[in-house]
Structures are given as C-alpha cells and as structure tokens.
Amino acid sequence: MKKIYVVLLIVFLTPIAVYAWNDCPYGLIDDPFPGQCPRYEDTNQDNICDHSQSPSGSSDNKNNSTNGHRKQNHGNDKETSNVNSSNIQIAKSVPGESYYLVPLAITTMIIYLVTYLLYLENQLRRHVFYKIWNYVLIISFLVTGVTGLIMMIIINYGIRSSWNLTIDFWHAEFAIIMATSTLFHFHLYWKQVKKIFKG
Amino acid sequence: MIYDFITISLLLILAYCGSYALYRENFIKKAVHIRLWNILILFTFLVSSGVGLVLLCLVEYGLVLPINQSLLYWHIEFGIAMFWIALFHMHSYWKSSKGKNSLNPSKRMERGKIN
Numbered sequence: 591m592k593k594i595y596v597v598l599l600i601v602f603l604t605p606i607a608v609y610a611w612n613d614c615p616y617g618l619i620d621d622p623f624p625g626q627c628p629r630y631e632d633t634n635q636d637n638i639c640d641h642s643q644s645p646s647g648s649s650d651n652k653n654n655s656t657n658g659h660r661k662q663n664h665g666n667d668k669e670t671s672n673v674n675s676s677n678i679q680i681a682k683s684v685p686g687e688s689y690y691l692v693p694l695a696i697t698t699m700i701i702y703l704v705t706y707l708l709y710l711e712n713q714l715r716r717h718v719f720y721k722i723w724n725y726v727l728i729i730s731f732l733v734t735g736v737t738g739l740i741m742m743i744i745i746n747y748g749i750r751s752s753w754n755l756t757i758d759f760w761h762a763e764f765a766i767i768m769a770t771s772t773l774f775h776f777h778l779y780w781k782q783v784k785k786i787f788k789g
Numbered sequence: 790m791i792y793d794f795i796t797i798s799l800l801l802i803l804a805y806c807g808s809y810a811l812y813r814e815n816f817i818k819k820a821v822h823i824r825l826w827n828i829l830i831l832f833t834f835l836v837s838s839g840v841g842l843v844l845l846c847l848v849e850y851g852l853v854l855p856i857n858q859s860l861l862y863w864h865i866e867f868g869i870a871m872f873w874i875a876l877f878h879m880h881s882y883w884k885s886s887k888g889k890n891s892l893n894p895s896k897r898m899e900r901g902k903i904n
Contacts, residue, residue, distance in 0.1 A: 689845055728879070735872045742792050742865060762845060769838045786827045 596707045603696050603703070689762045698770040723774055730768035737761035792865050801873045823881055830874045837867035 621642035633640055705722060708714040737757050744754060776783050805826070812822040841864050847857060 689849060691842075691845055691849065731875055735868075735875070738865070738868050738872070739794075742794060742869070746791055746794070765838070765841055766845075769842070772834060772838070786824055786831070 593707060593710050596703050596710065600700055600703045600707070603700050689759070689766070691766055694763060694766045695770050698767055702771075702774050720778060723771060723778060727768065727771045727775055730764045730771060733764040734761060734768050737764070792862070792869070794869055797866065797869045798873055801870060801877075805873075805877045826874060826877050826881060830871065830878050833867050833871040833874055837864055837871045840864040840867070 619642055621639040622637055632638065702723065705714060705719055709716065709719040738761055740757055741754075741761060743749070744751075744757070808817070808822050808825060811817045812819055840860050844857070844860055844864060846852075847854065847860075
C-alpha cells in the first residue's frame with residue numbers, strides 16, 4: 591500500500607516540476623503581446639511574454655535584463671565601473687528574480703520518493719538510503735551556511751561586488767534544497783523526533 | 790544594519806560547551822543534553838526557514854512590505870543560531886552514525902543474533 595502511495599505521488603508531482611520551469615502562473619506558452627495577465631513582461635522585445643517562454647529563452651532574457659540593468663548602473667555608479675569583465679561574465683549566469691522555489695522543491699521531492707521507493711522495493715539498502723539523504727542535507731547546509739556567512743560579512747562591511755547577486759542566488763537555491771531535505775530528515779528519523787516532545 | 794554574529798556565536802558555543810560538560814560530568818543525562826539541542830535546532834530551523842520562505846516569495850513576486858527589513862534581520866539572526874546548532878547536532882550524532890556504518894557484516898549479524 592505504501593509503495594502505491596509513493597508511486598502515485600511521483601506521478602502527481604512530475605508534471606508540476608516539468609511545467610514549473612516556465613514560470614507563468616497560468617501555464618501559458620508563448621503568450622503574445624499584450625498578454626493575458628498583468629505580469630506580461632517582454633525584455634527582449636520579441637512580442638512574447640518572457641514568463642511564458644521556454645526556460646532557456648526566459649533565463650536568457652532575464653540575464654539580458656540583468657546585464658542591461660548592470661549597464662545602467664555602470665553610468666550612475668563609479669564603483670561598479672571598476673568591476674572587471676570576468677566578474678560581469680560570471681554575474682550573467684544569475685537570474686534576476688526567480689529562485690525556482692517550486693521546481694527545485696518538487697524535483698528534490700521526486701528524487702527522494704524514487705529513492706524511497708527503491709528502498710521499499712529492497713533495491714537500496716537502508717543505510718545507503720539514509721546516507722544519501724544525510725549527505726544531501728550536510729552539503730546543502732554547508733553551502734547555505736557558508737554563503738549566508740559571506741553575505742552577512744558583505745552586508746556588515748558594506749562590500750560591493752558583482753558576486754553579491756551570485757552568492758545570494760546560490761544561497762537561496764541551496765537553502766531550498768536544505769529545507770526540503772530537512773523535512774525528509776524528519777521523515778527518516780520520525781520516531782526520534784517524536785521522542786523529543788515525549789517525557 | 791549590523792548583525793550580531795560574534796555575540797550569538799560566542800553565547801551558543803559557551804552554552805553548548807556548558808551543557809556538554811554537565812553531561813560528561815554526569816550532572817545531566819545524555820538524553821537531556823541531546824533533547825535540549827534538538828528542540829533548539831527545530832525552533833531555529835522553523836523560524837529561519839519559515840521567514841526565509843516568506844522573504845523568497847516576496848522577492849519572487851516583487852512585493853515590498855515595510856516588514857521586509859525586520860524579516861531579513863530575524864532570518865539572519867536565527868540563521869546564525871541554526872548554523873552553530875546544526876554543527877553541534879552533527880557533533881552529537883557523528884559517533885553514533887560512524888559506529889553503525891563501521892561495523893562489518895559478520896559483526897552486524899552477531900549483534901543481530903544477540904538482539
């Protein structure tokens with residue numbers, strides 16, 4: 591019975607993860623001008639809403655907009671003009687707004703359910719299953735913690751660099767993985783978690 | 790806004806060392822020591838990740854609220870606390886997980902028979 595529930599959950603969650611990469615809240619694909627919702631955005635001026643375009647297209651657009659925004663700042667702020675070109679190249683890979691909360695959380699959940707199903711089917715040994723998710727939690731925690739500490743230092747000392755956005759982005763991404771795998775950690779160690787609140 | 794990284798870190802390290810010393814000197818049971826830090830990690834995780842999630846949603850949808858600044862402040866403060874408590878959590882369980890994995894199959898079978 592448990593296995594059936596896990597399979598059903600995987601089947602239910604997979605389409606959500608697939609469609610969530612196109613970040614249109616209404617699931618529209620290639621929505622033409624003037625768009626069907628107030629979130630219409632067209633940074634590359636191709637008369638198609640960026641939110642309804644494929645992930646690579648929309649992320650390129652967002653990168654362009656970030657780059658464009660950066661160029662605007664270049665004229666206004668003398669400090670940003672000192673940023674070297676290699677840093678700008680790196681900063682291009684940072685999406686401006688979207689942190690992929692839903693797709694990332696659901697993809698992690700699907701992977702967990704698949705490993706859980708393998709464990710239930712005796713294809714995966716218990717300690718291997720536990721170890722995989724403990725390592726996922728430790729690695730995501732370390733990346734989140736270290737990037738968080740770096741950002742805190744950056745804020746405390748008012749350091750400005752083109753890396754700030756990159757660090758912020760990866761902090762959020764790994765934090766999503768960490769929070770999701772912490773919930774799995776509760777599931778794996780549920781008996782021990784319950785004991786905390788019992789006398 | 791300045792975040793109290795050093796103050797929080799020192800307070801938590803001292804508190805953990807104190808609690809660990811009390812357990813090692815048999816003033817408190819190991820279960821009490823572990824439970825105390827498990828409750829603290831759960832609490833800091835819930836606050837830090839909950840506020841982080843709210844902030845993430847606000848940023849994703851471009852919402853600027855007057856409480857954004859204080860949300861960010863408490864997210865970071867509780868995040869600092871969670872960072873240290875998570876390290877203590879790993880320290881508490883490191884030996885037990887190592888012990889389980891280091892057993893070879895024959896020893897594990899023997900232990901299984903005894904149990």
